[in-house]
Amino acid sequence: MNSLETVVSVDEMTIEEHDALFVLTELVRTGRAQTRSDLGRLSGLGRSIVTQRVEEALNLGLLEEADFGVSTGGRVPRTLRFKYEIGTFVVVEFGARNLGVAVTDLAGKIVESVHENWDITEGPEKSLDRVVKMASSLIKQHNLPDVWAVIIGVPGPVEFETGKPVAPPIMPGWNGFDIRGFMLNAFGAPCWVDNDVNLMALGEQAVLKATNQHGTAADNLLFVKVGSGIGAGIISGGKVHRGANGSAGDIGHVAIAEESKVVCRCGQIGCLEAIAGGWALARDGEIAAKESKSPFLAERLKTRGFLSPIDISEGANSGDAYCIEVVARAGRMVGETLATLVNFFNPGMLVVGGTIASTGDLFLAAVRQTVYRRSLPLATRDLRIVPANPNHEEGLIGGAALAQTEIFSRSHMTKWITESSPRAILGH
Amino acid sequence: MNSLETVVSVDEMTIEEHDALFVLTELVRTGRAQTRSDLGRLSGLGRSIVTQRVEEALNLGLLEEADFGVSTGGRVPRTLRFKYEIGTFVVVEFGARNLGVAVTDLAGKIVESVHENWDITEGPEKSLDRVVKMASSLIKQHNLPDVWAVIIGVPGPVEFETGKPVAPPIMPGWNGFDIRGFMLNAFGAPCWVDNDVNLMALGEQAVLKATNQHGTAADNLLFVKVGSGIGAGIISGGKVHRGANGSAGDIGHVAIAEESKVVCRCGQIGCLEAIAGGWALARDGEIAAKESKSPFLAERLKTRGFLSPIDISEGANSGDAYCIEVVARAGRMVGETLATLVNFFNPGMLVVGGTIASTGDLFLAAVRQTVYRRSLPLATRDLRIVPANPNHEEGLIGGAALAQTEIFSRSHMTKWITESSPRAILGH
Numbered sequence: 010m011n012s013l014e015t016v017v018s019v020d021e022m023t024i025e026e027h028d029a030l031f032v033l034t035e036l037v038r039t040g041r042a043q044t045r046s047d048l049g050r051l052s053g054l055g056r057s058i059v060t061q062r063v064e065e066a067l068n069l070g071l072l073e074e075a076d077f078g079v080s081t082g083g084r085v086p087r088t089l090r091f092k093y094e095i096g097t098f099v100v101v102e103f104g105a106r107n108l109g110v111a112v113t114d115l116a117g118k119i120v121e122s123v124h125e126n127w128d129i130t131e132g133p134e135k136s137l138d139r140v141v142k143m144a145s146s147l148i149k150q151h152n153l154p155d156v157w158a159v160i161i162g163v164p165g166p167v168e169f170e171t172g173k174p175v176a177p178p179i180m181p182g183w184n185g186f187d188i189r190g191f192m193l194n195a196f197g198a199p200c201w202v203d204n205d206v207n208l209m210a211l212g213e214q215a216v217l218k219a220t221n222q223h224g225t226a227a228d229n230l231l232f233v234k235v236g237s238g239i240g241a242g243i244i245s246g247g248k249v250h251r252g253a254n255g256s257a258g259d260i261g262h263v264a265i266a267e268e269s270k271v272v273c274r275c276g277q278i279g280c281l282e283a284i285a286g287g288w289a290l291a292r293d294g295e296i297a298a299k300e301s302k303s304p305f306l307a308e309r310l311k312t313r314g315f316l317s318p319i320d321i322s323e324g325a326n327s328g329d330a331y332c333i334e335v336v337a338r339a340g341r342m343v344g345e346t347l348a349t350l351v352n353f354f355n356p357g358m359l360v361v362g363g364t365i366a367s368t369g370d371l372f373l374a375a376v377r378q379t380v381y382r383r384s385l386p387l388a389t390r391d392l393r394i395v396p397a398n399p400n401h402e403e404g405l406i407g408g409a410a411l412a413q414t415e416i417f418s419r420s421h422m423t424k425w426i427t428e429s430s431p432r433a434i435l436g437h
Numbered sequence: 438m439n440s441l442e443t444v445v446s447v448d449e450m451t452i453e454e455h456d457a458l459f460v461l462t463e464l465v466r467t468g469r470a471q472t473r474s475d476l477g478r479l480s481g482l483g484r485s486i487v488t489q490r491v492e493e494a495l496n497l498g499l500l501e502e503a504d505f506g507v508s509t510g511g512r513v514p515r516t517l518r519f520k521y522e523i524g525t526f527v528v529v530e531f532g533a534r535n536l537g538v539a540v541t542d543l544a545g546k547i548v549e550s551v552h553e554n555w556d557i558t559e560g561p562e563k564s565l566d567r568v569v570k571m572a573s574s575l576i577k578q579h580n581l582p583d584v585w586a587v588i589i590g591v592p593g594p595v596e597f598e599t600g601k602p603v604a605p606p607i608m609p610g611w612n613g614f615d616i617r618g619f620m621l622n623a624f625g626a627p628c629w630v631d632n633d634v635n636l637m638a639l640g641e642q643a644v645l646k647a648t649n650q651h652g653t654a655a656d657n658l659l660f661v662k663v664g665s666g667i668g669a670g671i672i673s674g675g676k677v678h679r680g681a682n683g684s685a686g687d688i689g690h691v692a693i694a695e696e697s698k699v700v701c702r703c704g705q706i707g708c709l710e711a712i713a714g715g716w717a718l719a720r721d722g723e724i725a726a727k728e729s730k731s732p733f734l735a736e737r738l739k740t741r742g743f744l745s746p747i748d749i750s751e752g753a754n755s756g757d758a759y760c761i762e763v764v765a766r767a768g769r770m771v772g773e774t775l776a777t778l779v780n781f782f783n784p785g786m787l788v789v790g791g792t793i794a795s796t797g798d799l800f801l802a803a804v805r806q807t808v809y810r811r812s813l814p815l816a817t818r819d820l821r822i823v824p825a826n827p828n829h830e831e832g833l834i835g836g837a838a839l840a841q842t843e844i845f846s847r848s849h850m851t852k853w854i855t856e857s858s859p860r861a862i863l864g865h
Contacts, residue, residue: 166815176815229681241781245673252783253657256815263777264811266694275813346777349691353669353778355680383692385703387594387604387684 028423029054030062034071038091046086069429070095096157099144100408102205103129103163105179105237109405110143112153117409120151132182141195156196158416160408161188162205166256172202175255201415205404206234206258207249210242212407213360226357235343236363237287237318263346281346285339287318287365294321303331318364325368336368340375348383355388362397456851457482458490462499466519497857498523524585527572528836530633531557531591533607533665537833538571540581545837548579560610569623584624586844588836589616590633594684600630603683629843633832634662634686635677638670640835641788654785663771664791665715665746691774709774713767715746715793722749731759746792753796764796768803776811783816790825
């Protein structure tokens with residue numbers, strides 16, 4: 010018995026006339042069937058209906074005939090292939106101060122991605138206008154087909170069902186904004202909005218699954234981003250856990266064990282982020298620079314007038330003693346909280362990313378040490394603690410994976426097929 | 438788009454010849470179809486195949502004809518009903534010092550349950566022999582039909598796929614024991630083993646779903662048991678989250694914020710359980726009794742020679758000032774950890790149960806106060822913090838719910854049908 014079966018409702022198990030076409034194309038898309046005879050065997054549908062529906066799928070451009078397959082006697086069958094080039098996904102990732110846009114095919118393969126500095130506090134209209142401009146330019150440049158889906162990652166909680174940000178602390182003006190409506194208007198395509206760290210978690214999962222390195226470990230995965238703020242993306246049983254209000258993973262403001270009088274930007278005292286987040290390290294770094302405790306940061310502060318998390322990270326990488334010390338300390342603090350979460354969640358894989366974490370092994374080693382010391386042996390027996398992919402594209406890859414999940418759902422594809430070819434449901 | 442669709446593989450969407458019978462009985466069992474004409478419409482199967490398969494289901498005893506339905510013109514249709522009385526579930530719940538056994542019908546309705554004191558350290562053979570004796574006696578007494586499934590809840594981590602306890606700290610002798618094999622041998626039925634708190638979480642979810650009180654809040658539910666030890670059961674997106682090693686929810690040994698030099702029974706310092714667990718309160722209570730700080734506990738200690746968590750709980754309920762103070766303090770300590778978990782997991786429902794929590798509003802009020810003070814506003818916006826059902830049957834109810842999920846899976850029922858009636862798959 011596999012886990013799928015336990016959640017399958019009977020509705021999902023029946024092929025009705027109007028979605029045989031969907032079932033057949035899905036069998037090809039997911040690599041389970043390559044020939045018409047595979048399709049007949051796997052779907053339980055008769056030969057003539059398979060032939061008719063495949064013909065329709067070819068006409069719609071969903072499938073194409075590929076090389077000849079291996080004959081098992083008789084005529085050599087032609088293999089079928091899902092035409093991933095028929096549509097385009099637009100995937101967008103907003104950070105607090107940067108913006109990434111990718112265009113991919115329907116397999117989630119990135120055709121091109123561009124990144125630029127962008128301040129999310131510019132508000133939704135201006136920010137999304139910029140996205141539309143960037144994506145449209147990429148689409149034109151590569152002469153890409155219709156946009157099938159738009160995915161937007163934002164650095165704040167999102168009500169996934171409506172795609173609306175919910176009281177996002179660092180995104181003034183975005184609360185409740187209809188991002189879906191905006192994108193539908195711009196691209197004529199459905200849009201899904203998610204928390205940025207959720208997309209990163211999905212991206213790491215997709216890469217791990219594709220390379221099949223760690224069995225089922227990626228089915229229970231935590232992605233922890235230690236950038237300006239601190240947040241986590243949670244994969245439970247292969248699926249994103251978003252929680253009752255879409256705020257799951259919001260661990261920046263958990264109370265830390267250490268005595269602290271530091272007031273967080275949220276107003277509370279003793280928040281993890283107020284001690285170990287990038288914004289806190291930059292804040293402390295400015296004082297250290299002024300007090301001549303860090304030559305590296307003093308130089309940066311003189312040149313630029315302020316410090317940002319990346320300065321701390323670069324300082325640590327360049328060997329500045331102060332920066333090394335605070336990054337290691339941040340690693341231990343984050344590790345304390347993660348130890349609690351490892352006991353609670355028992356992940357198979359803990360991925361650590363973000364500006365502060367991208368300091369070679371320094372931050373990671375501190376996290377590892379603390380988690381292994383403070384978690385139960387069973388919870389860490391098979392746990393792998395690894396750095397995030399260094400290419401910083403995991404959010405875009407995760408967005409494309411989310412687009413596939415949403416687009417290749419039965420209801421969505423059946424609707425698409427119906428609209429593209431009314432014949433398909435009007436009986437044969 | 439609902440969440441089911443995204444995880445449905447194409448395999449699950451096709452009716453093949455051999456499981457049409459399963460699909461039809463499932464449609465009746467889940468209340469979606471009541472008549473043969475409903476079945477035809479919902480399954481997409483032709484009238485003659487529906488008639489044949491329903492006939493077989495009637496012969497197998499899975500379905501029965503019930504009252505006449507409402508006619509929509511023509512002959513009045515006879516309604517069909519799934520025969521929940523055709524089989525029996527045995528559900529067992531081991532605590533550290535008690536044992537509950539229930540027999541239920543296939544709808545999970547408890548026919549009778551019995552509870553007795555039992556020490557889990559007696560080891561697996563003796564303990565499971567006792568279970569077989571108790572269950573057999575109940576089955577005989579009520580003249581119940583075949584056992585279809587056995588569910589066993591144990592107070593320790595379990596590898597769910599094999600049903601084997603994994604290094605359970607308070608269950609000496611049980612590590613790796615083949616509980617499934619033992620029960621298969623005793624009842625000739627498949628067995629699933631799970632952590633006791635997971636079953637309690639499932640039970641609360643089942644009750645909340647049945648009474649449909651709180652919408653989808655129960656889909657993301659935490660059940661926290663504060664008994665002798667402290668543990669949590671986690672429901673994510675409607676399903677139990679067991680983690681990579683089956684140890685998810687094991688929060689008794691997370692580090693607490695408060696300075697502590699108390700050594701836990703796990704050997705670490707500063708564990709939640711070593712301060713707020715029932716065993717720790719009983720340990721401290723003995724000292725308090727000897728130092729005459731608690732008349733209630735001194736009396737108990739004199740009578741019995743030792744104290745257990747229930748004494749602390751009863752002391753608090755009887756108004757003993759010392760007990761009230763330590764229970765409230767335990768509530769605050771547990772609340773601190775839960776605040777972190779609420780930020781991380783964003784549950785819609787937090788259910789608090791166990792001996793120490795069963796002290797009226799005292800413990801719960803302390804938990805509530807701490808969680809609301811220390812969690813993010815969004816994470817607690819719709820959060821309900823409620824006491825566990827006072828009947829202490831939630832583990833048994835949850836076990837019966839788990840039995841249903843496992844037994845009424847496609848693969849399991851198809852196998853049952855095949856074995857019960859070879860005709861069913863040999864084509865008509």
